[in-house]
Amino acid sequence: MKAAVTRQPGPPEVIQVKDKPIPEVKEGWVLIKVKAFGLNRSELFTRRGDSPNVKFPLVQGIECVGTIAQDPSGSYPIGQKVAAIMGGMGRFFNGGYAEYTLVPLEIVFPFFSELSWHILGAIPEMFQTVSGSLHQALEIEPGETLVIRGGTSSIGMLACQLAKVKGLTVISTTRNPDKRETLLKNKADHVLIDTGEVSMALKKVFPDGVNKVLELIGTRTLKDSLKCISQRGTVCMTGILGNEWTMHEFTPMGDIPSLGRLTVYMGESKNLSKSLLQDFINEVEKGTVQLNIDKVITIDKVAEGHQYMEDNKAKGKIVVVL
Numbered sequence: 001m002k003a004a005v006t007r008q009p010g011p012p013e014v015i016q017v018k019d020k021p022i023p024e025v026k027e028g029w030v031l032i033k034v035k036a037f038g039l040n041r042s043e044l045f046t047r048r049g050d051s052p053n054v055k056f057p058l059v060q061g062i063e064c065v066g067t068i069a070q071d072p073s074g075s076y077p078i079g080q081k082v083a084a085i086m087g088g089m090g091r092f093f094n095g096g097y098a099e100y101t102l103v104p105l106e107i108v109f110p111f112f113s114e115l116s117w118h119i120l121g122a123i124p125e126m127f128q129t130v131s132g133s134l135h136q137a138l139e140i141e142p143g144e145t146l147v148i149r150g151g152t153s154s155i156g157m158l159a160c161q162l163a164k165v166k167g168l169t170v171i172s173t174t175r176n177p178d179k180r181e182t183l184l185k186n187k188a189d190h191v192l193i194d195t196g197e198v199s200m201a202l203k204k205v206f207p208d209g210v211n212k213v214l215e216l217i218g219t220r221t222l223k224d225s226l227k228c229i230s231q232r233g234t235v236c237m238t239g240i241l242g243n244e245w246t247m248h249e250f251t252p253m254g255d256i257p258s259l260g261r262l263t264v265y266m267g268e269s270k271n272l273s274k275s276l277l278q279d280f281i282n283e284v285e286k287g288t289v290q291l292n293i294d295k296v297i298t299i300d301k302v303a304e305g306h307q308y309m310e311d312n313k314a315k316g317k318i319v320v321v322l
């Protein structure tokens with residue numbers, strides 16, 4: 001089979017397409033014939049060698065969609081459409097950047113859909129992250145106000161649509177004023193230009209602050225996001241687009257407002273219900289939710305895809321089809 005192999009930690013060029021044997025199935029694992037996979041920011045960190053305990057060479061890819069090629073447990077028929085997500089995929093065992101991938105049964109999610117593979121390939125990890133952050137971490141409710149910090153990211157764009165379907169008022173941020181229209185077209189009610197600080201501008205429109213903040217930039221803007229919440233408001237840190245894992249000089253009694261709440265969402269396949277994934281795919285089929293796919297590429301172009309993401313040129317998901 002063809003696989004995009006990350007030979008060692010380094011720049012995008014360390015990813016090279018090679019011939020590899022198709023993995024041999026074993027008890028408790030299923031072999032998936034990969035049809036498509038999305039590229040993810042966390043895969044940039046893994047590629048650079050920043051994910052702890054990861055060994056190279058490695059077939060990366062924390063998600064994929066495809067069909068069951070072999071399942072010794074008999075849980076799924078050959079040809080069943082499935083998604084596989086997280087659970088160590090593409091980190092502690094070879095992942096989705098290949099024509100076939102062998103994954104544990106518990107991270108397999110079956111679905112039925114006639115959508116094309118390039119659309120299905122954009123779904124699993126994006127949906128898992130957005131649904132987990134909004135519903136489980138932030139516990140969003142109709143009528144609430146939500147700031148999405150890093151609004152132009154794939155996660156941010158989808159979060160905006162799901163929050164609007166649920167009846168929230170959404171304020172999306174971008175550093176780039178040229179992307180304002182993109183955010184408004186994606187149904188954001190307000191757009192704020194992020195200079196590293198948006199709390200002052202926000203308070204001009206919402207003097208008491210907002211109920212919820214989805215923080216996708218991370219530790220660089222977290223303190224300012226905590227200034228955006230109203231009493232008993234919640235900030236959920238889900239992303240680190242700002243490329244900084246550790247926060248320096250954080251003073252809980254001071255940086256978190258009194259009664260304010262700070263949480264994180266780290267995304268595990270166990271957080272995703274199988275029926276919720278099918279429901280979401282149905283919404284995409286009906287057109288209620290539109291995915292933002294920036295580029296569809298082939299497996300030979302995975303390294304270029306990483307570079308494109310690293311250069312922040314993507315205005316949505318990059319999907320690789322096989």
Ligand SMILES: NC(=O)c1ccc[n+]([C@@H]2O[C@H](COP(=O)([O-])OP(=O)(O)OC[C@H]3O[C@@H](n4cnc5c(N)ncnc54)[C@H](OP(=O)(O)O)[C@@H]3O)[C@@H](O)[C@H]2O)c1
Binds near residue numbers: 125317
């Ligand atoms: N917790 C989880 O389970 C989970 C799962 C998946 C992803 N994530 C995280 O969620 C975040 C979003 O992922 P994604 O794939 O949707 O990202 P993406 O689509 O690649 O995001 C691209 C956007 O990020 C913004 N950006 C890039 N560098 C930035 C910086 N230094 N400071 C501020 N903004 C910056 C740019 O926005 P502007 O130019 O418009 O400002 C750009 O349009 C990532 O941090 C990712 O690791 C978390």
